[in-house]
Amino acid sequence: MASPPLPWLKPAVLVGGLAPLALLALQGAQGTLGPNVIEAVLNQTGLMALIFLLGSLACTPLKLLFGWTWPVRIRKLVGLMAFAYAVLHFLTYAVADQGLKLGPILEDITKRKFIAVGFIALVLLVPLAVTSTNAAVRRMGFPAWQRLHRLVYVAASLGVIHFVWRVKKDVTEPFIYGAVLALLLGIRVVEAVRKRRRARPAPRPA
Amino acid sequence: MSDKKAPEPPSSEITPEKQYLRRRELIKNAGLFAGTAAVVGGGLYLLGMKRTRPMDKFVPDAGELAALPVSGGKGSGPYDTDESRTPYEDVTTYNNFYEFGLDKNDPARHSHTLRTRPWTVTIDGEAHKPQTVDIDQITSWFPLEERVYRMRCVEAWSMVIPWLGFPLGELIKRVEPTSRAKYVAFTTLMDPEQMPGLKRPVLDWPYVEGLRLDEALHPLTLMAVGLYGKTLPNQNGAPLRLVVPWKYGFKGIKSIVKITLTEQQPPTTWNLAKPEEYGFYANVNPQVDHPRWSQASERRVGEFRRRPTLPFNGYAEQVASLYAGMDLRTNY
Numbered sequence: 001m002a003s004p005p006l007p008w009l010k011p012a013v014l015v016g017g018l019a020p021l022a023l024l025a026l027q028g029a030q031g032t033l034g035p036n037v038i039e040a041v042l043n044q045t046g047l048m049a050l051i052f053l054l055g056s057l058a059c060t061p062l063k064l065l066f067g068w069t070w071p072v073r074i075r076k077l078v079g080l081m082a083f084a085y086a087v088l089h090f091l092t093y094a095v096a097d098q099g100l101k102l103g104p105i106l107e108d109i110t111k112r113k114f115i116a117v118g119f120i121a122l123v124l125l126v127p128l129a130v131t132s133t134n135a136a137v138r139r140m141g142f143p144a145w146q147r148l149h150r151l152v153y154v155a156a157s158l159g160v161i162h163f164v165w166r167v168k169k170d171v172t173e174p175f176i177y178g179a180v181l182a183l184l185l186g187i188r189v190v191e192a193v194r195k196r197r198r199a200r201p202a203p204r205p206a
Numbered sequence: 207m208s209d210k211k212a213p214e215p216p217s218s219e220i221t222p223e224k225q226y227l228r229r230r231e232l233i234k235n236a237g238l239f240a241g242t243a244a245v246v247g248g249g250l251y252l253l254g255m256k257r258t259r260p261m262d263k264f265v266p267d268a269g270e271l272a273a274l275p276v277s278g279g280k281g282s283g284p285y286d287t288d289e290s291r292t293p294y295e296d297v298t299t300y301n302n303f304y305e306f307g308l309d310k311n312d313p314a315r316h317s318h319t320l321r322t323r324p325w326t327v328t329i330d331g332e333a334h335k336p337q338t339v340d341i342d343q344i345t346s347w348f349p350l351e352e353r354v355y356r357m358r359c360v361e362a363w364s365m366v367i368p369w370l371g372f373p374l375g376e377l378i379k380r381v382e383p384t385s386r387a388k389y390v391a392f393t394t395l396m397d398p399e400q401m402p403g404l405k406r407p408v409l410d411w412p413y414v415e416g417l418r419l420d421e422a423l424h425p426l427t428l429m430a431v432g433l434y435g436k437t438l439p440n441q442n443g444a445p446l447r448l449v450v451p452w453k454y455g456f457k458g459i460k461s462i463v464k465i466t467l468t469e470q471q472p473p474t475t476w477n478l479a480k481p482e483e484y485g486f487y488a489n490v491n492p493q494v495d496h497p498r499w500s501q502a503s504e505r506r507v508g509e510f511r512r513r514p515t516l517p518f519n520g521y522a523e524q525v526a527s528l529y530a531g532m533d534l535r536t537n538y
Contacts (some may be wrong), residue, residue: 006420007235008235008236008238008239008242009238009242010239011239012239012242012243012246013242013243013246015239015243015246015247016243016244016245016246016247016248016249016250017246017247017250019243019246019247020250020251020252023242023251027330033509034310034311035296035299035300035310035508036300036363036505039363044254044255047253048254051250051254073260096510097512098512099511099512104500104502104503107500108216108500110357110497112497113499113500114498115499151390160509165498166498168361169308169407169408169409169479169480170308170406172325
C-alpha cells in the first residue's frame, strides 16, 4: 500500500531549516549580532550543521523504534542541509575569519587538531552530498552506495569532537550532542545484532 | 477570457469537481506546512539562537553610572594609544566573566546582582602594613588617571579601552612589602548569591591571578575603577579590577576582594584549569600559538579584518626588559 504523500513535509523542513540562516542575515543587517559578528555566524552555522547531521541520523532509529516512515522521506534533505551549513561554516572561517589567507588556513588544518577534525568531517560529507541523487544510487548500486554513506557516522563523530575540543572549559553542551549521537548509533548497533541473530538459520524440527 | 460581461462564467472556468474536492486538502496541507516549518524553525531557534539575542536593553545606561573625577593624566600620557577606541556598547556587552555565565553576553545580562558597595579589599601577606580597606577609601588615596590601553584576549580578539584607575604599584607601596615579597596574588569575590555562575563548577572558584612583584610595580600596571569616564560597570569587574596591558586579558582579574604579597608564585585559575593552554606569565606573544589557534593575528572587536599581533601587545619597549634571559616559549 502506498504511504501518504505528505506533500507539505519537505518544503516545510526546508523553510524551517533555513530560518536560522534568514535570522542570521536579518540580525546581521540590523547589526544585532553582537560585537563579534564573525564569531556569532561561525557558532550558529557550525551548530546548525551538527544538529542537521544528527537529524539525518535520527531518521532510521525513528523508523525502527516507532515504525514512522516519514523521517526517511526527508533524510536526504536534512543531510543536504547539514552539508550546506557545514560549507557555510567553513566559508565563514576561511573567507571572513581568515581573509582567505592560505598559509594560516593550512597551518590551522595541519597543526590544530580541533580544526583538523572539523575539516576532515567536512571533506567526508562532500562525496555523500555528491552522491545524494537517485541517479547516483542506481549507478553505484545500493549496497555500495550504502557503504559509502556510512561515512556520515564518522563525520558526525568528528563533528562532535570538533565541538568538544573547541569549547574552552564547560563541555556540557557538546557532551549533550555527543550523547544524542551515541544513542542514535547505539540503536543501529542493537538493530544490527538482532538482525544477525534473526538471519542465523533456525534449528530445524527433526 | 471573454471580454463580454457574461452573467455566467464559461464552462472552461468552472472548477473541476476533483479540484473542488481537493480544496479542503490544500488548506489542510498549507496548515501542516506552516505548522511544521514553524516547529522546525522554532526548535532550531531554541537550540542555537540563545547566544545572539539582542543586547540593547542590557547596555548600561551611562546615566546610571557615576562620572569619576580625573585628576591625574587624561588619555594622553606616554603609555596611551591614540588608536580608535572600541565603542562603549562593545566594551560592556562582550565580556568574559564566568562568575556570571559562559557566553560573552552573560555578564552584561546577569551581573546586576553584584553589590559593589559596601566593598572592602584586604591587602595582606608579606607586608609591613597589612590592612582591610574600603574601596572608596582606596580610590581617595590616589589621583585617578585615564589610560587608553590596548587589550588583547587570549581568544584572539582585542579592544582599545579608556580605563580610569591608578597604578597598582602605588597601592602596594602603601602597605610596605617585606623583603620576602616576590609575587602578588589576587582573589575575586566568591558569593553565589551575587554571582550565579559560581553554582557551576566550571573553574576552581574563586578566581585567582598573580603577578611577579616587578610586574605589579611596573607603571603600566593599573588598578581600574572605571572606563569611559564613568564608574566600572559590573560586567567589567566593578568595583576594582586589574589591567596589565601587555598580558592576555584573563590576567586582568575582576571584582578583587583580596591582594596578597607572597614569597612563592601564586596559583592562577586558568593555569590550574589548563596549564598547557594558559601559562602564568601570559604575555601577549605572536610567536607562541595557543594549541587551538594561532596568536599571530587578532581581530579588533567591531572590525572585519585581522591585524598582526604585536609582541607584548605593543608594549615591548616598556616591559620586554622584565623578561631578559627568560625563554618565553617555556614561560608563556
